[in-house]
Amino acid sequence: MCGACCYLKPDEREDLDDYLSGEQLSQYMDLVGEDGWCINFDHSRRECRIYNERPRFCRVEPETFWEMYEIDSDQFNDFAIDCCHEQIDSVYGQDAAEMKRYQREVG
Numbered sequence: 001m002c003g004a005c006c007y008l009k010p011d012e013r014e015d016l017d018d019y020l021s022g023e024q025l026s027q028y029m030d031l032v033g034e035d036g037w038c039i040n041f042d043h044s045r046r047e048c049r050i051y052n053e054r055p056r057f058c059r060v061e062p063e064t065f066w067e068m069y070e071i072d073s074d075q076f077n078d079f080a081i082d083c084c085h086e087q088i089d090s091v092y093g094q095d096a097a098e099m100k101r102y103q104r105e106v107g
């Protein structure tokens with residue numbers, strides 16, 4: 001996992017309250033560490049420490065994307081890939097190794 005989507009700094013995420021409920025937004029804010037990264041992100045392993053119990057909004061799954069963005073299953077893959085590109089670009093940069101790896105693996 002590249003981990004870019006675990007960088008949660010709220011000022012760099014537009015419209016959080018459009019797609020998260022009040023309860024989810026408060027859960028989200030509780031995860032934001034001082035450096036903007038999720039407190040559950042293990043940087044050395046690039047893993048989520050609570051993967052099996054991670055919040056619903058962390059799950060890149062058709063059902064969650066429908067709930068949050070009203071993206072149906074036909075559009076899910078393209079939308080998720082765009083989200084990853086945007087997030088990897090914003091966290092690591094367009095020319096970063098993380099982006100190259102992602103493009104190699106996903107296209």
Ligand code: SF4
Nearest residue numbers: 001002003004005084
């Ligand atoms: S590849 Fe996408 S979903 Fe996976 S960690 Fe990176 S930004 Fe998140």
Ligand code: SF4
Nearest residue numbers: 006038040041048058
């Ligand atoms: S809970 Fe896990 S998957 Fe969700 S943002 Fe934090 S580290 Fe990433």
